[in-house]
Amino acid sequence: MRQRTNTAPTPKLMFARHRGVCKCGRGFIAGEQIEFDPISRNKRCARCIEKRLQVQPNSTNGQLLHFDSYRGVIQRLRTINSMARPLAPHVVNEYWRLMRDISTAPETSKSVKEFLETAARCCSPNGEERFAVSLSEDRDCVHCFEPQKIGEMVLMDFPNRNVHCIWCACTRL
Known part of the structure; x- marks a missing residue:
């Protein structure tokens, strides 16, 4: 019998395909880097991601955020x-x-x-x-x-x- 692994999807960093609104109320446009949570279908902007990473540094599972400061x-x-x-x-x-x-x-x-x-x-x-x-x-x-x-x-x-x-x-x- 095969053991079941934890397959719960985790939030992933991606580039937005469409414009949208973050949970904090900021808007983002297509092409900006966002975090998408497949379970709750929530999207977070780059600033919210940075804030979350400061509070929970190991939550991105090894992914790096390349924030374009320009x-x-x-x-x-x-x-x-x-x-x-x-x-x-x-x-x-x-x-x-x-x-x-x-x-x-x-x-x-x-x-x-x-x-x-x-x-x-x-x-x-x-x-x-x-x-x-x-x-x-x-x-x-x-x-x-x-x-x-x-x-x-x-x-x-x-x-x-x-x-x-x-x-x-x-x-x-």
């Missing part, structure tokens, strides 16, 4: 990009400050990569696709000839491997 920065950059032109000087200064913040973002930041790639596609004259990568060697931008240092986020077109700094490739202010 999500708010990217949301603000998208808002500024959608504003009517010409922009006020303080908004332009904020845009450049936020772009400087994401220029040193890790390559694993999904929201930064998506933003840079879509902004570069919108700003390029012929709509060519460029990929956001973190440099492994010092290179110069093909437009402004500014040196780009190791570890900085740049946009690269393949197979030519031309480097475009985020200032030249993603700005249309």
